[in-house]
Amino acid sequence: MAKTDIGPPDYKQFLPPIIRDNYGKWRYHEIVRPGVLKHVGENGDVLYTVRVASPRLLSTDHIREICDLAETYCDGFLRFTSRHNIEFLLADEHRVAPLIEELQAKNYPVGGTGHSITNMVHTQGWVHCHTPATDASGPVKAIMDELYDHFTHMDLPAHVRISLACCLNMCGAVHCSDIAILGIHRTPPRPDNSRLPNVCELPTTVASCPTGAIRADMKNKTVQVNDEKCMYCGNCYTVCPAMPIADPDNDGISIWVGGKVSNARSAPMFSKLAIPFLPNNPPRWPEVVAAVKNIVEVYAAHARKHERLGEWIERVGWERFFTLTGIAFTDKHIDDFTLATETFRTTTQFKWG
Amino acid sequence: MAKTDIGPPDYKQFLPPIIRDNYGKWRYHEIVRPGVLKHVGENGDVLYTVRVASPRLLSTDHIREICDLAETYCDGFLRFTSRHNIEFLLADEHRVAPLIEELQAKNYPVGGTGHSITNMVHTQGWVHCHTPATDASGPVKAIMDELYDHFTHMDLPAHVRISLACCLNMCGAVHCSDIAILGIHRTPPRPDNSRLPNVCELPTTVASCPTGAIRADMKNKTVQVNDEKCMYCGNCYTVCPAMPIADPDNDGISIWVGGKVSNARSAPMFSKLAIPFLPNNPPRWPEVVAAVKNIVEVYAAHARKHERLGEWIERVGWERFFTLTGIAFTDKHIDDFTLATETFRTTTQFKWG
Amino acid sequence: MTDSKTPLLDELEKGPWPSFVKEIKQAAEKKPAAADLLNQLELSYKDRIGHWKHGGIVGVKGYGSGVIGRYSDRPDLFPNVQAFHTMRVNHPTGWFYKTDALRKLCDIWDKHGSGLTNLHGSTGDAILLGTTTEHLQPCFDDLSEAGFDLGGSGSALRTPSACVGPARCEWACIDSLDICYQATMTLQDQIHRPMFPYKFKIKVSACANDCVSAIARSDLAIMGTWKGRIQVDPAEVRAYADAGLDIRGEVCDLCPTKCMEWSEADRTLVIHDGDCNRCMHCLNVMPKALRPGKERGASILVGGKAPIVQGSLLSWVIVPFMKLEPPYTELFDLIARIQDWWDENGRSRERLGELINRLGMRHFLKAVGLPAVPQMVKHPRTNPYVFFWPEEIDKKEVK
């Protein structure tokens, strides 16, 4: 029988020799051009990294093509980044240009470094998950097609991290992104009274609701949803399959802005609601693409160098953000969950717009 | 029968002629010396205000003495401030010096303007209220004796507003003061099962508890307190007299810092816990006096001009505040009420101390 | 000395700060109640505990508020404070007095009460400290005769208060005194007859310095402000600089929006008013040179309160700008709509802020008819738990 609990392969065997030699002894780096990092060791060694975009959803044949490239140019050493890009690791400066040439010939976008828009962290969507309110890969493709030049050029005030999650579970961890695309439902779940008694535990189902909208109906061994208290998070569906919530006409996408993760300059911040709802309009989600593009452009035009989207908004104020982007402010932007009072303006300090 | 609903006397009849003439038409003011304001009207009129401290608790005979002074120097016009000081209003510059002379002779402290410590907003304490965990007037007297020079001199970086409330009801509105003295209980209420059924409504009593520590005991028509969930706020006692909470050995004072109300520079801020507990040590509360003095002195030594206590702390960081003041940080400083998570440090940005 | 009955309190006669003990002793010379107050207080100092019982319900005819009942828990020892109720007298707006009015108050209180007062309580009332149940009505009658009325207590509108404002302040953007006085007069019924789920406080500050702590201490805060440019007198700006003010360091650097630039070279101050959030700091430092803009009005905030029950709240902006001119119809209509909604939905002992928090700001705004604007929030929501109104949803039958 197969061995269990062996854990992943030891990463050390996958480190190229130059990294093994300079492990923990790098002195500095430079971005020599978009997508190309140059790391210099204390001993003068130089490592080049060429970063290319990936659709993340990869076929094995495509992976083999990537392996071919890595073998030709990098002695077979490569890595993936925490945002799903591919990085070719080269000890030999002379191979950098030829690699890039071949990459470009094969339509691999080279970029994603520095003050650019790098790959979008995203999720499964209609490709594999059971709870999505939108697709993942489709909107990502449509958005990145539009923002392509910002991947290959470092022409923004600072890093812009865009992420997508197809439901409120937020597997794409969009809660701290410069721009977050979040699939949302807008109608309450519809308990299937015939199936529910067999497939769901009542107490768990009731407890799953963050707003207490679910009441157990002991007599019928099912549950009732108080539609007024339901904000369509879908958590009840996660724990109880007999409470479907997807709704083609009312599911869609919300847009969030101003989050960040790094501790650089400002502390990490949550993303905040910018646009409560845009329709699911496959295959290219034009409303979503336009909205994201607008935000990026307004940011690029107004922010100062090194200023992340959220830092810029904090400096100029949210009222200014809404004015400049032309996004409508609605009652949905005003929090009404448990920490709502912390977000209300408790000062006369504000701008007119 | 007496007329009802006549409302207060119309304030306009109490305005001195110079104010009536310049109402809404003041051009600027200067603080000519501590306690003396000079307001200049658009037409060049000049109004002098001489501000003196008051113990707030005044006997009628003392009020009459104040009236005498106002009649001698101000044609009988005076006002009180929102912090209980007395203000003599003079149209005639020549009467200012004589007034001050007489005030000083009679031991009225002149001051409380500009970057000073003005009067302490405070409450009833043992003089009149039924829920206090400490006295009000006594600690105020002891503290202001010690800080007297900061009332009569404008020698601090900015305004320092000190307030006192003798219980968590916070009538002294200490929740937004530079330094707040707050009476606290530290033991749970003791339901008096014999009286309770007659004097208290069970549902109201149960509902009064912010932490859900009270359970109705329907059988005995009384309530039970879960000591572990009780944080001694005393609210149950407010709604149900049969739940006394005062405890001479464990009641005392907590100290809070860094609140402010004005919108100048920074938005209004709540006061934050500095010292969880100091004993009730009448008649002069030496531990409390020393603690307040220490905070004022550390602040005075380190803050920049115009920087309120809370603004200074926000700039240097709370870890630095605790280091500089030598105040011990404890688990009690860490919030565990409903908005606690908003106060936890969600960044690696901090100082070592 | 040695045989003082109040050795502990005597300690508080020492020191430069005016002594409340002296006040009580002064009153005690004439009033047995004041003497017993002193003695009971001494006992509290000894026992480290209060000696008042939970207040009872007492009052004057036709009113449900204005009096705080109070009884000693040691009437055996201190019979003259067996009952020791306070009367809250609505102060003249702005706490302005002419001495004749003050003297009248003193005379009435010497006649009916302990001779002790608080000028003023922290809500703003002139507090007459300690009388018996029998004296309440006659005292009220005399007060009324003298032109005074009681303030609020209990689940009523509490005595509104206002900063000194236009009477003596160059920054007043609204007539805080008149607004407060008109509110007090218009809402008399609410002050005297508790009719609400809990207390309701209104405070008026004529600028953002908030000298009556309206944002922190009132359910409804009216805060003067302006639109348009700060009025700059360039000559006076230079005069401040000449007099040694470090305009860059003390003014520009402390401007929260960093919208001011001081050029040392040509000695001019530029303000990018579009970015200014009217915090008042620069005006505070240079009152002679800078004045509020010309289009004036108020921001309205709601929900401020102390911690009981759900925690302290600072007030929240609900109207960024409202013109305020007599008879303040728009303001008073809004207050009425707010109170109606609160009255209808509030639980007992639930302040306005707590109710809004419980039901959600969107319900409040809809009920009182105010549009959502970004000025209402520090930042938009961070959680995705967004409600949509039924009318916003595509009604097609869901399969």
Add this chain to the structure above:
Amino acid sequence: MTDSKTPLLDELEKGPWPSFVKEIKQAAEKKPAAADLLNQLELSYKDRIGHWKHGGIVGVKGYGSGVIGRYSDRPDLFPNVQAFHTMRVNHPTGWFYKTDALRKLCDIWDKHGSGLTNLHGSTGDAILLGTTTEHLQPCFDDLSEAGFDLGGSGSALRTPSACVGPARCEWACIDSLDICYQATMTLQDQIHRPMFPYKFKIKVSACANDCVSAIARSDLAIMGTWKGRIQVDPAEVRAYADAGLDIRGEVCDLCPTKCMEWSEADRTLVIHDGDCNRCMHCLNVMPKALRPGKERGASILVGGKAPIVQGSLLSWVIVPFMKLEPPYTELFDLIARIQDWWDENGRSRERLGELINRLGMRHFLKAVGLPAVPQMVKHPRTNPYVFFWPEEIDKKEVK
């Protein structure tokens, strides 16, 4: 063209960004499951709704996690994705590969699955996307043979991840890769056999830039940092200035603690390290001139998570500084104490952060034996609802 069965998806083959549709089509050439995935996805694009059923429980022998069960809701139309489970393969720490290992993965997946993958999932696993129940065990056997193991899913420890750290970054203050790898190896049992109230995630970033989003996305975040002075190379600082970097504007002014001073005159940079909060900004802008201080270790934070159920949380500092050297005993002991407490007290589907919030930080600190320090909070509490421990109270009998 006109008779494409997937006209909607075809649209997503256009444009410069790499197309996932092309990937699926490529796999579909060999794999009927990929072909049916494509067709079902086209239907979803048409219907604007997903066509997967709620996942079932499937897995491999001895493990409770690592596989996500998935079934089509239209097996009638798409029989080849009737079952379409994913396998989460624990990635090599740092996502480093040599091509032979990657090729082995591909071969195994071509043998057992759809030929489609995610490199990588957002927790970090190499995701093998879509196979049948029958293939799970054989696929696992082949993976194990090739040196791979599954990652976490369900109420288990999830696959830990780490930033590239010392392997390729000059700022690494800890060996993020080794720590992550040791944690992964030490805690194998927790990864494979769900034993907790809910999921638990560990991420390691070797500096405050947090390139694996540890603070936002893990229950336990290990963040490299340093004590002492930033190492400054004055010559390189000048070189940056010479090359045109605006050191005052781009570095000093953006320093959050304003603890840096650049003197244009003598071209020197002074850092008041005592005020520095090690945000990394200045190092980021001038990597050649500035380096982290020499005493290195980590800050430990806990509680980060996405919104379900009680709202998103960013992690909270619980240990400001811990030296981290192999075998990391102090760290692993702390993790064990934390998990024990959570396991004992947590309700089903309650993440660590939510539990701490429910029971109170003081209980957590006491249980895991950590002292309260100011670094744990943005600011001390503002509400007066303070608990005292019984042992802090004067025990004299209360009368």
